[in-house]
Amino acid sequence: MGLDHAATKPHEQLARHLDNKMAAVNTLIRERMASRHAPRIPEVTAHLVDAGGKRLRPMLTLATADMCGYGGAFDVHLAATVEFIHTATLLHDDVVDESQQRRGRPTANLLWDNKSSVLVGDYLFARAFQLMVEPGNLRVLDILSNAAAVIAEGEVLQLSAARDLKTDESIYLQVVRGKTAALFSAATEVGGVIADAPEAQIKALFEYGDALGIAFQIVDDLLDYQGDSSATGKNVGDDFRERKLTLPVIKAVAAADETERAFWVRTIEKGRQEDGDLEQAMALLTRHGALEATRRDALSWATKAKSAMDALPDHPVRRMLIDLADYVVARIN
Amino acid sequence: MGLDHAATKPHEQLARHLDNKMAAVNTLIRERMASRHAPRIPEVTAHLVDAGGKRLRPMLTLATADMCGYGGAFDVHLAATVEFIHTATLLHDDVVDESQQRRGRPTANLLWDNKSSVLVGDYLFARAFQLMVEPGNLRVLDILSNAAAVIAEGEVLQLSAARDLKTDESIYLQVVRGKTAALFSAATEVGGVIADAPEAQIKALFEYGDALGIAFQIVDDLLDYQGDSSATGKNVGDDFRERKLTLPVIKAVAAADETERAFWVRTIEKGRQEDGDLEQAMALLTRHGALEATRRDALSWATKAKSAMDALPDHPVRRMLIDLADYVVARIN
Numbered sequence: 001m002g003l004d005h006a007a008t009k010p011h012e013q014l015a016r017h018l019d020n021k022m023a024a025v026n027t028l029i030r031e032r033m034a035s036r037h038a039p040r041i042p043e044v045t046a047h048l049v050d051a052g053g054k055r056l057r058p059m060l061t062l063a064t065a066d067m068c069g070y071g072g073a074f075d076v077h078l079a080a081t082v083e084f085i086h087t088a089t090l091l092h093d094d095v096v097d098e099s100q101q102r103r104g105r106p107t108a109n110l111l112w113d114n115k116s117s118v119l120v121g122d123y124l125f126a127r128a129f130q131l132m133v134e135p136g137n138l139r140v141l142d143i144l145s146n147a148a149a150v151i152a153e154g155e156v157l158q159l160s161a162a163r164d165l166k167t168d169e170s171i172y173l174q175v176v177r178g179k180t181a182a183l184f185s186a187a188t189e190v191g192g193v194i195a196d197a198p199e200a201q202i203k204a205l206f207e208y209g210d211a212l213g214i215a216f217q218i219v220d221d222l223l224d225y226q227g228d229s230s231a232t233g234k235n236v237g238d239d240f241r242e243r244k245l246t247l248p249v250i251k252a253v254a255a256a257d258e259t260e261r262a263f264w265v266r267t268i269e270k271g272r273q274e275d276g277d278l279e280q281a282m283a284l285l286t287r288h289g290a291l292e293a294t295r296r297d298a299l300s301w302a303t304k305a306k307s308a309m310d311a312l313p314d315h316p317v318r319r320m321l322i323d324l325a326d327y328v329v330a331r332i333n
Numbered sequence: 334m335g336l337d338h339a340a341t342k343p344h345e346q347l348a349r350h351l352d353n354k355m356a357a358v359n360t361l362i363r364e365r366m367a368s369r370h371a372p373r374i375p376e377v378t379a380h381l382v383d384a385g386g387k388r389l390r391p392m393l394t395l396a397t398a399d400m401c402g403y404g405g406a407f408d409v410h411l412a413a414t415v416e417f418i419h420t421a422t423l424l425h426d427d428v429v430d431e432s433q434q435r436r437g438r439p440t441a442n443l444l445w446d447n448k449s450s451v452l453v454g455d456y457l458f459a460r461a462f463q464l465m466v467e468p469g470n471l472r473v474l475d476i477l478s479n480a481a482a483v484i485a486e487g488e489v490l491q492l493s494a495a496r497d498l499k500t501d502e503s504i505y506l507q508v509v510r511g512k513t514a515a516l517f518s519a520a521t522e523v524g525g526v527i528a529d530a531p532e533a534q535i536k537a538l539f540e541y542g543d544a545l546g547i548a549f550q551i552v553d554d555l556l557d558y559q560g561d562s563s564a565t566g567k568n569v570g571d572d573f574r575e576r577k578l579t580l581p582v583i584k585a586v587a588a589a590d591e592t593e594r595a596f597w598v599r600t601i602e603k604g605r606q607e608d609g610d611l612e613q614a615m616a617l618l619t620r621h622g623a624l625e626a627t628r629r630d631a632l633s634w635a636t637k638a639k640s641a642m643d644a645l646p647d648h649p650v651r652r653m654l655i656d657l658a659d660y661v662v663a664r665i666n
Binding site: 035037038039040041092095096114115116118119120121122123125126127129130133136138141142145146148149151152153154155156157159160174 | 448487
């Protein structure tokens with residue numbers, strides 16, 4: 001615990017407020033990612049876990065449990081579960097995307113091999129399920145196993161939807177719920193469930209996580225087209241070059257005339273990209289106001305997340321979660 | 334249900350005895366492998382599920398629940414869970430092994446791609462966890478999530494142990510428990526747990542599944558060196574060519590003199606194989622009685638499985654499970 005300075009970022013405020021619990025989560029993660037028999041497992045996992053990241057998802061579970069007055073120790077198990085599911089997903093994603101870098105380091109599939117990434121990911125999934133069983137709460141198990149299915153379903157859907165111009169905003173939302181929002185909303189919902197919060201609060205916690213996750217992903221997709229690469233660490237246009245049909249392009253395709261459509265078919269569906277295509281794509285996104293409309297969508301999801309907090313009790317964490325929703329969209333606002 | 338002819342194979346007797354339940358398992362599998370949003374999922378899964386296989390693992394769960402007097406409907410959920418975990422493992426194994434064929438058909442990674450196999454496998458794992466939560470039995474969840482971790486750990490261990498001459502019989506056993514026996518023993522144990530059987534029976538059911546799975550895998554590894562390829566569908570020496578350190582070779586390496594050791598280092602560790610090496614390997618296996626010793630190990634595990642059945646009540650299924658243990662080693666006896 002400590003003083004909260006207005007200048008501190010909301011996830012840093014949360015980390016400070018929950019520092020004892022976060023330390024317990026980190027200890028539990030290290031304990032459970034070990035393997036007596038297969039030393040390759042902690043090697044691969046430590047590579048990813050040490051690289052860190054903000055630990056946003058486990059923090060959401062601790063935060064919501066705290067806000068709802070939970071006094072037990074199992075929030076730590078659930079937070080570690082959520083981080084294990086996230087880490088397993090990253091390992092498998094990097095195989096699927098043939099990624100080279102993650103959190104500023106070479107990916108595990110590059111340092112070891114795809115086999116290790118697939119199997120160590122499976123190990124972490126299994127460890128996640130072991131962890132989530134320990135609190136002995138069937139509703140929590142239901143929520144987290146359901147989230148795992150939605151995540152995998154979203155990833156498979158993305159395989160077929162990513163380069164298909166028929167992908168519309170509702171399919172995009174489905175994919176985004178799978179790849180990002182399902183774990184956010186499960187993380188926030190189980191915090192309320194383990195704390196035995198009233199149903200209206202649990203529902204609001206789900207809605208907060210869902211909307212926050214969607215806003216988070218839309219911002220990511222928008223910054224790919226208009227971000228400052230020195231700040232995002234990504235190059236502008238990566239998604240275009242990788243032929244990913246994200247929200248800005250979906251909006252531009254929906255408004256495209258025949259010539260423009262032919263451009264998208266050639267560059268995204270067929271992948272025959274030429275010099276100047278990214279500039280042309282940016283021009284089309286601008287012409288149809290697709291970037292501006294995407295920005296408005298992200299802000300609207302952030303607003304939805306904040307409104308969900310109306311149902312929650314007055315508590316220091318509540319303010320931090322509201323600020324977090326603002327912070328997620330601050331880079332585009 | 335029906336008459337049991339002595340000439341019928343034990344797994345066919347079990348299938349006939351449990352035909353209504355097996356039909357319910359198949360229906361549930363079809364229902365749960367569906368995906369409203371991602372049609373790729375049922376395509377990939379159906380490819381594997383339609384190819385069939387003997388459905389030995391789900392049958393073990395139904396059989397042990399039946400033998401212990403279970404009268405409810407959740408044995409069907411647990412049997413489907415076990416088959417989903419098995420199918421997910423196969424999908425990921427084929428990616429890891431870069432396999433081309435499975436159950437006489439091209440593998441999913443060949444027909445679609447590695448991405449689909451990884452992600453659809455993840456989906457099936459998640460669906461398995463959803464299914465296993467439904468009976469609301471925490472002990473069952475503990476057993477199955479633990480089995481999933483042992484499976485993944487065994488697979489990772491195999492990655493590093495497969496071509497390492499330091500791999501001894503205890504490491505081999507660890508790998509075999511992971512890749513085969515852990516799911517067998519979980520399948521038989523949860524049957525007893527869901528039926529609320531006495532502890533001594535549950536322990537015996539675990540031991541039966543564990544020993545049966547180990548016998549099953551040792552037979553597989555032995556037949557790779559001395560099987561009739563028209564009966565096994567595999568070519569003699571596949572494991573040698575793929576540099577897999579299985580039990581016969583582990584035994585021969587343990588008894589090797591300096592020259593022989595150099596042969597194994599060159600062919601298995603370094604993978605520099607030449608014409609005539611398989612014949613030389615076979616000669617070394619024979620010289621040290623490694624095949625015969627492996628055969629004795631398999632028979633001894635089958636005997637252990639049968640002895641475990643002493644703790645179980647008199648029941649038609651009990652005889653079938655004893656016969657099944659004999660049947661598993663019949664091909665080498």
